[in-house]
Amino acid sequence: MSFIVTKTSLQNVTAFYSHFFRKYSQSAVPLLLLVWSVINRAPTFGNPLVHIDEQFYLFGGGQVLEGDLPYIQFWDRKPVGLFLLYAFFHLFGTYRVLAYQLGAVLSVWGTAWLLFRMALTIAPRAGAMVSAMLYIVWLDLSGGEGGQSPVFYTLPVTGAMALILFRIVLPKEPATSLRTTGTQAMALIGLALQIKYTVVFEGVALGLYLIWSSHINGRTFLQIAADCACWIGAAVLPTVLVAVFYQVIGYGHQWVFANIVSIFLRGHPSPSDLTQMKMKMLRVAAPLLVGLGVASRFILLAPRNRAGVFLAIWVFAACGGVIIMGGWYYHYALPAYAPLAIMSAPLWRYDAGRIWLIVLVLVGVCASQNRLYRHQLQDGNLRTYRAMLNAMKNPAGCVFIYQGPPILYDTPHWCGVTDHPFPGHFNEKVEINATGFDPREAIKRIFLKRPRYIVSKSPAWSGENMEIRKILYQKLDLSYRKIFVFHGHKTDTEIFELKD
Incomplete structure (x- = not known):
């Protein structure tokens, strides 16, 4: 009986819809x-x-x-x-x-x-x-x-x-x-x-x-x-x-x-x-x-x-x-x-x-x-974005985004630590030989510039370049401290700050 009612209701909707657009659709x-x-x-x-x-x-x-x-x-x-x-x-x-x-x-x-x-x-x-x-x-x-x-x-x-x-x-x-x-x-x-x-x-x-x-x-x-x-x-x-x-x-x-x-x-x-x-x-x-x-x-x-x-x-x-x-x-x-x-x-x-x-x-x-x-729920909203900026309190501190929202580069924290700012060119395995630079050497040069903030995500994903991730987290464990975490329902977005 419920199917009949549902079908009849839908037929009534389609009839009204057809009549409306025959009469008024032009304007x-x-x-x-x-x-x-x-x-x-x-x-x-x-x-x-x-x-x-x-x-x-x-x-x-x-x-x-x-x-x-x-x-x-x-x-x-x-x-x-x-x-x-x-x-x-x-x-x-x-x-x-x-x-x-x-x-x-x-x-x-x-x-x-x-x-x-x-x-x-x-x-x-x-x-x-x-x-x-x-x-x-x-x-x-x-x-x-x-x-x-x-x-x-x-x-x-x-x-x-x-x-x-x-x-x-x-x-x-x-x-x-x-x-x-x-x-x-x-x-x-x-x-x-x-x-x-x-x-x-x-x-x-x-x-x-x-x-x-x-x-x-x-x-x-x-x-x-x-x-x-x-x-x-x-x-x-x-x-x-x-x-x-x-x-x-x-x-x-x-x-x-x-x-x-x-x-x-x-x-x-x-x-x-x-x-x-x-x-x-x-x-x-x-x-x-x-x-x-x-x-x-x-x-x-x-x-x-x-x-x-x-x-x-x-x-x-x-x-x-x-x-x-x-x-x-x-x-x-x-x-x-x-x-x-x-x-x-x-x-x-x-x-x-x-x-x-x-x-x-x-x-x-x-x-x-x-x-x-x-x-x-996974990536956040305006409130999440503002919380990220509030965590990065030093306005002169450069940011490097290994994995995370590139919109954080569109702030005063951008200072050109890399000429390959799209995060996927560092963290995606399929991009290793396709971008004109060696991400292993590039990330080491970035560390020499001592960015104050580094953005990443955890856990690693299936298509990630694990060699670069290993280099990154060795440096994070040694010289950085975690200052912000946004918990998505699949991954966490993390911001790290230079210890000294």
Whole structure:
């Protein structure tokens, strides 16, 4: 009996939902999506300890404003554009953490609005709305609740896909519009590449689709070649400009190593760790893959469904990129959620599909908010951050972060004890030969500079470089005393101070 009541209730919800969006969605959708974005991400607002990556990006943005350059004064393999983006957020001073988080909200909102518009080409309004809502929720399930790079670069990628969908795929435009529209779309891909290079998979898929479109529109070989030159040029121009800049100032080799070579020098996680992470990614993505299966059937059976075929290409390009890059971290799945969310929209055409989507949204919200809560229990919040700063009482004391929140570098305690400030370059076993420096010698040189504070975590994790950890803790036992501990539910964050 309880199942019947539950099913009836869900059917009533889906009926109201469908009626509302048939009548009011044109004006209500943008506002509702903004409110939905804020509600789902609000627990992170003002928290400096959301994720180690975005903490480092914010620190790097601040260093850029100070005149330091990526790959020279501070090393990382992320594109310059990402640090320039965070340099803008850093301009907000004491509100810089909230600034990047609100910037992420606006990026998610813009992406969701585009997804809604694109989903309308293959689904009813209510289904399109649910797909946009799912995208927002699923980001929180995979570490995208803050300012991870896919949160920002998915907006220009979605914009590029929307340009081609609405100007090339759907209308029967003259072939001459291909070059201009394709160039605009590939320029957006080029901007996204300067946030993270994994966009290349979607960029290549989009480029191949443009070439095919050019061919079926009867353009000559020379015309297609000219089209390709424009499209490729637009996509690579931002990256080429950055490379030329580094070459001109005499650091071209450093740029090439950081942006191209180093990623191929990384080691590999243990098979057990890799399998565990892949299974975690698959469990989170699986509910959206159900929608992909149904949508694929709908697309294949529907005659001349050009929009569906194009969106399917985007899905397989994004998912292919995730598979090729591997299951290093759970947030590597984030780029796939935008196209996968769109592919869930056609489920609204079926009674069971409507119930499935409503349940998916409700369960997804509960699971994601629970995850955000557990994340704060593990890594802390604004109160934890302030307690860490209060423990580091000497304002002139330098800090070295072996393992812990890099946001502590974005304080007066930073004094450049290393040009490799990202903690993972010291403590991750897979990075031993991939960063252009020997962490064993580097950590010994750091000790010679006698940093007053050292930040670490206990216990060691499975992928840790145990040789470096041994060197570190020998020095800590000899010359440092523990002054602060934050007890997470899995690991403890510890701060040590020089004894003398």
